[in-house]
Amino acid sequence: MVSWPHWIIVAIIMPMAGAVLTPIVSRKNDKAAPVWALFIMSLTSLAALFLIVRVAQEGPFSYLVGGWARPYGIELHFDEFSASIGIICLIGWLALLFSYHYVAESIPKPRIPYYYTLVLLNLTGMIGFVMTGDLFNLYVFMEILSLSAYALVAVSGERVAEMAAFKYLVMGAVSSLIILFSIGLLYAVTGSLNMADISTRLAGIESRLPVMLALAGMAMALMVKAAIFPLHIWLPDAHAIAPSPVSAILSGLVVKTGVFGLLRVYQIFYGAGTYELAGLNTTLIWLGAISIIMGAFFAIFQEDIKMMLAYSTISNVGYIVMGLGLASQYGIIGATVHIFNHALIKATLFLGAGALMYKTGYRTLTDLRGVGKAMPLTSMAMSIGAISIVGIPPTAGFLCKWYIALGAFQAGQPAFGFALVFGALFIFIYYIRMVNSFYFQPPTHPEILEVGEAPVSMLFPVLLLAALCLVMGILGRIPLSFIEPAVTRMLGG
């Protein structure tokens, strides 16, 4: 079962076909769209599970689309990093379930089937993005996921949402263009689009300037996608104003594709072996550190709970990018695992915030005072999310941040280890504000005490994710040791 070679293509084709069929399935019955999308994602998750088991058993494997040998056709390549398909399926599935009631009330009715179409397309794009071994194919999947993400921000139809989506679209489109240009440069000097093939051929290239420009272009454009300071300006509005399940997908998964792209670029250049990457590494470390501090700093002043969460994403992507830039074993392991853990934590928080907004109709910390008594389970889940994101020991956030800090020492840059701790302190302050307003302050609106918990379709994803935040804190070693061989291989060249 596990060794059937076609699971990798099933994992892409299943959500793709499911997405284009959604408008047809839901033509007679509106309620069919969410059920159909959940069904499709369940099957996709099954394929993902087999793929992850296979990579754990036998290591990285490839699939040749159309049967054409590399580099003439397109190669899908599944390595340990591609196992992020697991978190994509998990968060995607839970966000779809959460959407069932949430979207029915917040989006105009004729748009609902297309909402589910776009979510499935977005997940298709991300799944393809993490599994492809071809640079242009990577770009194609990036377009699917970016285009659907822009539209999902605007789907509620409010004027601010459309403005936020437009800002996102402009930044995103320019960065996509730069990536395409960089891919063109790499093709011009190597004559190939296959990542592994480019990596081997780059070693013998004489004219270095085009290659360095391609590297710089891709790094910069991917930093826009990852919302690294000062290229983050599109993120807070887009993530805060989008419907909450979309925010969970955008903050938990979509920004990470920028980081994931950086990881792939690093794999190509480490593989080539003859390129000096110290400049890029230093840039990433510094920008990562600045993002940690600035994201946390802005988050402190936010009244709007989703705005605060959005700024917190900038901080956390900063951690990941810093870990990558440190270029040490521990740093990169911590960074890749933080991609996974932060997705869990941020999805908990955004879905929890969505549940609060759905029941109370309020979204600022002042308005939400006292909600801890009214919605105890949701508030508890969000508090667990808050402790996890600060990185307090028994939770998911601790181990990966610890690894990134160790990575800073391993790379001989202890100062950045302290920047990381300092950032965590900041983060602690604003999450304490949230917990404080939920539990320890008299309600601004007394009627808030009357509301009950959200429906099960919303409560279940929040509680499951919060439980996973705790479980991943205790079983945190598993992802760390899972990813280790891939990182060793990458750094070893």
Added chain:
Amino acid sequence: MKKALVAALLILAAIPLLLAVSELPPHGSASNATYTHVSAYYLEHGAEEAGAENIITDVILNYRGFDTNGEVTVIFTALAAVLAVLLLGDASTATEDKPSHSVSVVVSFIVRLLAPFIAMFAVYVIINGHISPGGGFQGGTILGALAIVLTLVLGEDEARRLLPERPKPWLQAAAPLTFIGIGLAGLTDTGFYLGFPTAEALSWIRTMWLLAIEIGIGVGGAAIIASIFWTMEAER
């Protein structure tokens, strides 16, 4: 001041770009990697093993067919994005009280006279893409443009009849669905997604499959272009 600053920044950004481009291998040089590596293989083997005499068609539909599979999904995503952002809360009241365009009799007559020929040309481009430049994307665009021109001349209600409600979502999804269908057929036949039969005796199957994909792309592209135009028109 602001303009001068922007100009200065643009020049500053242009310098490294131009420097890098000037170092690229020159066009036409025999050692240029873009001629010697992957594309050399396509030129040598494309015509006989990929199924189309036109090498471009071989590359986009066969060797790198999966990319095109993704690209048609991008186009479908564009449609889903437009519908998700622009569809109105209540679809039934959207079309009333539209000021009708007044189009000159001459223009209207010429467009209606030319319409079947334009449609014929679109079909020609789609089917002939197999052996010459052209194909589903180009032909589909011509067909979509025809739908737009007819909307301007005949009015929206009349033109919308070109795309009946029942098959509409199927036609909009035609391109990705054909790709997935052919891909799965290839999987059962050759053991690879989007694999085309390689045996010499089966070359007609290869040709038929490529043609099916071209038609799927053409029909899907036209339906999407027309739908996007009508949705934006209703919004105006």
